Amino acid sequence: MTMPLDDQAFSGRIALVTGAGAGLGRSYALRLARQGATVIVNNRAHPDRPSSAQAVVDEITAAGGTAIADHHSVQYDDQAKAMIDLAYDTYGRLDVLVCNAGVSGFGPLHEVSAEDFNAIFELNFYGTLHPVRAALARMYAAGYGRIVGTTSSAGFFHSPGGSAYAASKSALIGLFRSLSGEAIEAGVKVNLISPMAWSRMAEELLDRKYAELLDPEHCAKVVSWLASEACSVTGELLVAGGGQVYRATVVQSPGQPIGEGDIERLWPALSDLATSREVPHGMATVMDLMAAFDSAG
Helix, strand or coil, X not given: CXXXXXXXXXXXXXXXXXXXXXXXXXXXXXXXXXXXXXXXXXXXXXXXXXXXXXXXXXXXHHCCCEEEEECCCCCCHHHHHHHHHHHHHHHCCCCEEECCCCCCCCCCHHHCCHHHHHHHHHHHHHHHHHHHHHHHXXXXXXXXXXXXXXXXXXXXXXXXCCHHHHHHHHHHXXXXXXXXXXXXXHCEEEEXXXXXXXXXXXXXXXXXXXXXXXCCHHHHHHHHHHCCCCCXXXXXXXXXXXXXXXXXXXXXXXXXXXXXXCHHHHHHHHCCHHHCECCCCCCHHHHHHHHHHHHHC
């Protein structure tokens, strides 16, 4: 049974949002706080400027909400664990984990150094993996949790020049879809958002006239639903922005006989999306083949 997502949908809930010092993460934190959550606002500290996490906390508390700042770097296992420990040490629980921290990076693969590739992958992938791993056991013990990760269209659609970024974001799809099957029995739901929102990166690429269209608040509405008790799905990927939400998934065509290997001849049938379907799990196709083999025998 689910509850409606009202203005106090998160009353009594503790939420942690990573990368929440600006942009999308800030919008997520502010919306969750408006809906009653106590929010831990994470953003790493920079010695040469004021804490952006604390600035968001100040916004929340000025509006009558409750929040604290956290400055751990999420891509390091020990710091991610300390960030999750902060939630339990301070409030005794963590109900919602929104993994928003990330970094962009573009350039032809042969020109991207191994060091730069690793830095992008560490923050985008391990910066989600480490907090999730640190939170899971205690969410399982509580019998409840909502985890929202952040992927990108670069990770599941053609994205030339962004191989490091795309690899890190597509890896999260595999992680979350696998984890969803493990976590559901413990009452923990895990989903991904692929946001389309105005950001520093968007400002470099797009005309400013699209800033209002791509207001991060559109994405925040979707994240708050995924993070709520009302959320009825797990292992899903929602694309959101510009006032629209879309469901993205992987489909597979019906099998075609390989024969002598003339795949070109088979390509029209393999490419016909009208006959393609979702596959329920990674072993489904080979299990179907084995069942047909056994029946024929």
